Amino acid sequence: MSVTPTTPTETRSWYYRNQQAITPWLFLAPGILFFAVYVIVPIFQSFSISLYEWDGLGTAEYVGLRNYEDLYWEFVDRDAFFVSLKNNVIWLVMYLLAIPAGLFIALFLNQTVTGIRLYKSLFFFPFVISQVVVGLVFSWFYDPTFGLLNSFLGVFGLGPVNVLGNENLVTYGIIFAGLWPQTAYCMILYLTGLNAVDPEQIEAGRLDNAKGLKMLWYIILPQLRPATFIAFVVTIIGALRSFDLISIMTGGGPFGSSRVLAYYMFEVALSEYGFRMGYGAAIAVVLFVIMMGFIAYFLWSMYREEKGAH
Amino acid sequence: MFPTPIEKQSAGAQVAYKTLLPVALLMWLAPLLAVALFSIKPDTDFTNANYWGLPSSFEFAHNYGQVFFNSDMPRYLLNSFLITVPTVIGAVALSAMGGFALGIYKFRANLWIFFMFVAGNFVPFQILMVPVRDLTLGLGLYNTKTGLVLFHIAFQTGFCTLFMRNFIRSLPYELIEAARVEGVAEWRIFWYVVLPLMKPALAALSVLIFTFIWNDYFWAVVLTQGPESQPVTAGITSFNAQFRAAYHLMSAGSIVAALPPVAMFFLMQKHFIAGLTLGAVK
Known part of the structure; x- marks a missing residue:
């Protein structure tokens, strides 16, 4: 084998000599361009718009921090902003139930009986359905006259309960609907994780007389950490993004009691209640800041891992 | 494998597991199955409050035809x-x-x-x-x-x-x-x-x-x-x-x-x- 130099170095083009340095940028250019125009720049624009009063058409009037001041007073007066923020916290906490629920179903299904693969698919498939349809399905499920829930309660002589019409229940009702697909997602993450659990460690645990919950806690869960991490990330993000279900099931009602920040922002900026872009942007900024806390934590975890990998 | 494979457990546990499986699935998909049932019912079933009984007539073609053509x-x-x-x-x-x-x-x-x-x-x-x-x-x-x-x-x-x-x-x-x-x-x-x-x-x-x-x-x-x-x-x-x-x-x-x-x-x-x-x- 002999290497034959095809072209003398001097005559090679500038690109050819520098291609290792230039190629990545050429390959990244379209992606970065799109992402910058539609994602990165709009974030900063929203920050700027939040300092204006603007109906989306006419001229924008600079009002400094007044939009944030108004939000502050809404918070103090326990008005819409307070309710939305409170509901966001409820969503965050309750939505995390998807993780243990998903683990539970995964453990239940991690067997090898005949037809189990079909069972796993069918348990998973609520996740594939659009949230809009999930919302419709559950608003009928809760319906006080013919809903499955009240027919079920009726068997025990209870009810009827109008879940979506009750200010104290409505948010929990919507979250329950959201937990349905989210649990399916966590389940599939854990099923994949369980598949990769080291059988030798289980055997070793059995020899040490670890059983049931003890085995789960000390031997299985530590090995499921990557799955838990991803389940945590997608559940938090999902909880803070809750919009579709609220919009479909209640439209924020009754009396605005099921609003969250994501929905309230939309309502303020783009609905029959008016086009207050600046105020909407201010709400979005608040939501963004909350989310940024989580994003920073996720990135930090990923960064540590990247360091470990090299 | 965790949990212990069901085949290694008693016959009773195996039977229990295999009956529980379809029941759990039915409960899991109940809200969706309800909608699927609704979608093949005739209009009259809803006015007569026959929500959960068998459809009085099977209207699959009619209902989905409405969706696609009307x-x-x-x-x-x-x-x-x-x-x-x-x-x-x-x-x-x-x-x-x-x-x-x-x-x-x-x-x-x-x-x-x-x-x-x-x-x-x-x-x-x-x-x-x-x-x-x-x-x-x-x-x-x-x-x-x-x-x-x-x-x-x-x-x-x-x-x-x-x-x-x-x-x-x-x-x-x-x-x-x-x-x-x-x-x-x-x-x-x-x-x-x-x-x-x-x-x-x-x-x-x-x-x-x-x-x-x-x-x-x-x-x-x-x-x-x-x-x-x-x-x-x-x-x-x-x-x-x-x-x-x-x-x-x-x-x-x-x-x-x-x-x-x-x-x-x-x-x-x-x-x-x-x-x-x-x-x-x-």
């Missing part, structure tokens, strides 16, 4: 396809290139650009809403499928690049070095060496993005209105307004709207789950 539903479905398919192609193409650049080359900004894509992918939609709507209006693309596609491509590029980059990192780097020693140009390495190895990732991402975009509701409401450009998720609300209180038709409509991603999932299950659980195993 409403805007086919229009919405077509719009959904015309929005989803170009988005899948665009996002997968951009991110295959981006992922290649971030996965193969070492340069100082590499990790920062990668984190930009990851972070952007987690951002709440609402912080983008006003500027993106404004931009789309400015481009004259408000209420067009193109406007929606362009945004979706841009946003999905974040997640897709993360996915592609991690996949390319797992390929044997020696292949690329060998190609370089042979004097293969960098873009040819991408096209002839890396891309053929990325087929599983391309398949997984395509199915995932198809589902995500098909199911998108927020951006459909923000960037479009009316049957000429709205996808089915947004269209279903007008569909339901048209058939107010006609639960049999609303149920049939919902099922039709949900079907394409479900079909996609059952056909491409392996790829779908591989994509969704990326990183769940070390």
Whole structure:
């Protein structure tokens, strides 16, 4: 084998000599361009718009921090902003139930009986359905006259309960609907994780007389950490993004009691209640800041891992 | 395997498990089965309050016929396809290139650009809403499928690049070095060496993005209105307004709207789950 130099170095083009340095940028250019125009720049624009009063058409009037001041007073007066923020916290906490629920179903299904693969698919498939349809399905499920829930309660002589019409229940009702697909997602993450659990460690645990919950806690869960991490990330993000279900099931009602920040922002900026872009942007900024806390934590975890990998 | 395989347990436990399995599934899917039952009932069952009994007549063809021939539903479905398919192609193409650049080359900004894509992918939609709507209006693309596609491509590029980059990192780097020693140009390495190895990732991402975009509701409401450009998720609300209180038709409509991603999932299950659980195993 002999290497034959095809072209003398001097005559090679500038690109050819520098291609290792230039190629990545050429390959990244379209992606970065799109992402910058539609994602990165709009974030900063929203920050700027939040300092204006603007109906989306006419001229924008600079009002400094007044939009944030108004939000502050809404918070103090326990008005819409307070309710939305409170509901966001409820969503965050309750939505995390998807993780243990998903683990539970995964453990239940991690067997090898005949037809189990079909069972796993069918348990998973609520996740594939659009949230809009999930919302419709559950608003009928809760319906006080013919809903499955009240027919079920009726068997025990209870009810009827109008879940979506009750200010104290409505948010929990919507979250329950959201937990349905989210649990399916966590389940599939854990099923994949369980598949990769080291059988030798289980055997070793059995020899040490670890059983049931003890085995789960000390031997299985530590090995499921990557799955838990991803389940945590997608559940938090999902909880803070809750919009579709609220919009479909209640439209924020009754009396605005099921609003969250994501929905309230939309309502303020783009609905029959008016086009207050600046105020909407201010709400979005608040939501963004909350989310940024989580994003920073996720990135930090990923960064540590990247360091470990090299 | 954990928990202990059921075959190793008593006969009683095995029987209990095998009966519990279908019962649990029925309970899990009950809300959906209810809608499926509604969708084949005749109108009269609802006026006679026969909600949960057997359908007094089997109206599958009639109800679904109404959805397909007597409403805007086919229009919405077509719009959904015309929005989803170009988005899948665009996002997968951009991110295959981006992922290649971030996965193969070492340069100082590499990790920062990668984190930009990851972070952007987690951002709440609402912080983008006003500027993106404004931009789309400015481009004259408000209420067009193109406007929606362009945004979706841009946003999905974040997640897709993360996915592609991690996949390319797992390929044997020696292949690329060998190609370089042979004097293969960098873009040819991408096209002839890396891309053929990325087929599983391309398949997984395509199915995932198809589902995500098909199911998108927020951006459909923000960037479009009316049957000429709205996808089915947004269209279903007008569909339901048209058939107010006609639960049999609303149920049939919902099922039709949900079907394409479900079909996609059952056909491409392996790829779908591989994509969704990326990183769940070390």
